Amino acid sequence: MINIDENNNVIEREEYRAILVGVSTGEDIAYSMEELKNLASASGAETIGEMVQNVDRINSGTFIGTGKLEELAEMVKNMEADLVIFNDELSGMQIRNIEDAVGVRIIDRTMLILDIFAARATSREGRLQVELAQLQYRMPRLLGFGKSLSRLGGGIGTRGPGEKKLETDRRHIQRRMDDIKKEMEEIKANRSIQRARRQKSDIPVAALVGYTNAGKSSIMNILVKEKQVFEKDMLFATLDTASRLIELEDGKKFILVDTVGFVSKLPHALVNAFKATLEEVTEADLLIHVVDASFENHDFQIEVTEKVLKELGADGKESLLAFNKIDKVPEFSSFEKNAFNISAKSGQGMDELKKEIIAKLYSDFETVSLLIPYERGDLVSYINNQAKPLETKYEPNGTLLKVNLGSADRNRLKDYLI
Ligand SMILES: Nc1nc2c(ncn2[C@@H]2O[C@H](COP(=O)(O)OP(=O)(O)O)[C@@H](O)[C@H]2O)c(=O)[nH]1
């Protein structure tokens, strides 16, 4: 079962105790290790230890050197770890060899990411997309997995979007991949019909995007704390575990969507699966692009994020740029327009950001008066659900409401405007 913790991360009921292993052939891997830790925690694993090795050449049999492998086995035993997560992609043979030496389950960065995508993809198409990436990843590694899978049913790295048991047979995997591709073609063919059918509610939607570890979930937390109502399945099919309905004192509401976030070194084979986790973004009215200002390479991250948003067709949307973690770099400044310097930790700049989110989301809203005949109680309920009326009066010929509505609702209710 999937739960969410107070940081909005998807967790399994059981917490794993994980040791992270990173290998550098010269490059600085501090950031990517921090990101791995964040990904691990999003997947329900607590990081209890880390090990980094600098090498000239990767050991093809065990990835890390033999001495380090023994050290790792020792560490696992002493710290009572039950999972080791490698920061790089491993071959099936490497997984098996390391597992033999260490005695607990080994997963790599790709499996971990796929696991998180699997928990977050909500639509049928998104789930198929993730399953396909999982099968593609698993196919050349059956040798390494045979044992590990038979020993430990589901766990991090082996969770699928599907209900079925994991495929361990090459022929089955191939058949399943063919089925998935066929089904995805059918969904694509029907997509325009579904779009038209979906009823767009007038409650505005803002989505947090940006790299993982930038502070998206922390920001969501702060905004949600003010006042929040958790009404899953209420209005949207898309109101999933990572969405919250936020209601402000003046009755204004909006839905805030958290996303998994971009990850550095995303294997190419995972790009489509990743995009599937960003589905909600294409439906949002406003994007809040969160950037870790304390990370020196953030300009590159902004570029990548914007490029992918463009590919998703979300580049024309209203957006705000939030440079987070400003507490770590107080002297930070940027020339970007529509940018805010904030800290989800100290709270600095959060009020301004929130004000701007509301101003942007409600820019097309207007206060109108409506007279709804008594036999249309359904419309009164609808309006009350959309926004808290500023005034409600019972007149001889109907209910008189003064309410703040977006243009779609004003149009929907135009016969009753007075
Ligand atoms: N110093 C500092 N750390 C922050 C701030 N916001 C988030 N963090 C930390 O950065 C890490 C990633 O935050 P998280 O909200 O999970 O990022 P997400 O992956 O974008 O959802 C966590 O360890 C947070 O405690 C901030 O404003 N300042």
Ligand SMILES: [Mg+2]
């Ligand atoms: Mg997060």
